[in-house]
Amino acid sequence: MRWNRKRKYTLITLTAAGVIATATWFGFNQDIFSTKGPFIAEAKTHHENGVTVKEFELTAQTGKQILKDGTKVDIWSYNGYSPGSQIRVTEGDRVRVTLKNDLPEPTSIHWHGIPVPNAMDGIPGVTQNAVRPGETFTYDFVATTPGTYWYHSHQKAVEQEDRGLYGTIIIEPKDPKVKYDRDYTLVLDEWMSGGTTGHEMGGSKTNSGNMQGMDHSKMGNGNQNMQGMDHSQMNQGTQGSNTNSNGSEMDHDTMMKTMYNVFTVNGKAGQSIQPVEVKQGENVKLRFVNAGFQTHKLHLQGQPFRITHTDGQPIENGPVLTDRLLAIAPGERYDIEFTAEGTGNFSIDNHTDSSAAKDMVIPIQYGSDSKRVNKEVDKKEDLPTIDLSKYVKAEPINPNMKFDIEQKLVLDSKMVTNNGKETLVYTINGKTYPDTDPITVKKGQRVKLTLTNPGKYDHPIHLHGHFFQVITKNGQPLNGSPLMKDTLNVRPGETYEIAFVADNDGNWMLHCHDLHHASAGMVTEVKYEGFKPSFTPDPTVGNMPE
Incomplete structure (x- = not known):
């Protein structure tokens, strides 16, 4: 194993590591x-x-x-x-x-x-x-x-x-x-193609007119009113009546996973995914970006690797991992590195619970003329998912630091009646945007937010304009390299405390990056006292921030 790396950074100054020695794949040629x-x-x-x-x-x-x-x-x-x-x-x-x-x-x-x-x-x-x-x-x-x-x-x-x-x-x-010998960017996404039926998904990724698509007309009204997605045909717990082909009820997540039936890497799926080419002994960097609406669980088949960055920010002293699932939520980025050991071609496969996961298999091969290997994904493999809150080992972070502002955000969903129809909305403290309560700050203040998810859906929360530090998960302080992020997936039953310094004047969005949830209300703002935008809103443009 060859890990040729030295890094330094502090909580105040973040220094990422990584440079191209041989640029490849993502259009360099x-x-x-x-x-x-x-x-x-x-x-x-x-x-x-x-x-x-x-x-x-x-x-x-x-x-x-x-x-x-x-x-x-x-x-x-x-x-x-x-x-x-x-x-x-x-x-x-x-x-x-x-x-x-x-x-x-x-x-x-x-x-x-x-x-x-x-x-x-x-x-x-x-x-x-x-x-x-x-x-x-x-x-x-x-x-x-x-x-x-x-x-x-x-x-x-x-x-x-x-x-x-x-x-x-x-x-x-x-x-x-x-220094890296290879530097690849891998963008993950989901699309809909022909053959999908049920809830209409108009205006999204459809197969040359073979899908009617989702009706997003209820998702926004100008820039001041987000009424939410019309889920009147979808089961939400005891609400709704949508069923699958076997007559059983489907909830929101199941419907979404069914409709998005093609998974892509850099805009390609299945055998059209371009292989990652390496040579024995090379130090390889992979940058994963999730541009979709679903979490993707990736498995490097038998290849030891190390996570070096999340959301662009460095992670120090991380262990070498093998046969662990790397779960990448919507909006998140993960950089990993590995040494190409030369023991044979392998693949990065997707263990997400979706029939489309078979499309997201990334071949890693030695040289352009070597045989492409796509190992069949064994869904019975019980592989653990990496938990970054337990992943790094260093000096403990002090969770008892004092903050100027502390605010709790409860992330949930509920059914409301809209124009005579029951509509699912996603809420922050029971409210939907623009009626959510903003987080008002002054420049230089230290802010702590408690994110709690008592509901049934994942909520990858993205803060604009700032990085935040994750300080506790479910009441337990994180022990390790400071975990700095801009997008954090809060899963059902989880509570995180995050902290940031108000060091960037403005009005900043804070929202769920499952954009179906954001468009249906899960948005608020961090607002700096006394800040005045440098533009005048034009009511004729039709501004729709989500």
């Missing part, structure tokens, strides 16, 4: 990969006052994409493919991205996980007006924090992101501590 998968966005580089400025162009547009043989879908994309062009910059670069909107409706770009200035966060009606069809908007920010991030629409995101409107952005460290 555009002549080969521009027709098969995403590619690197071309940067126009110049200097201003001694600072490197990198400019990019992203065109939001409609198109079609082949996920696998026999499955072609209509997509919305950045620069013609989903995931869209990958943006790669270096820590300290000034980044300017011009969005051109060639879509039939307004859109925006949110830079998920990057602590950008508030005016650049891409939230229609909160930080900017949505970009109308035919218009442009330039996002301008400094790449302050190295790591693996992604970008996506935040205008009607449950529809626009679901159609494929997302991409990745990698901020490489200015002074890397670790």
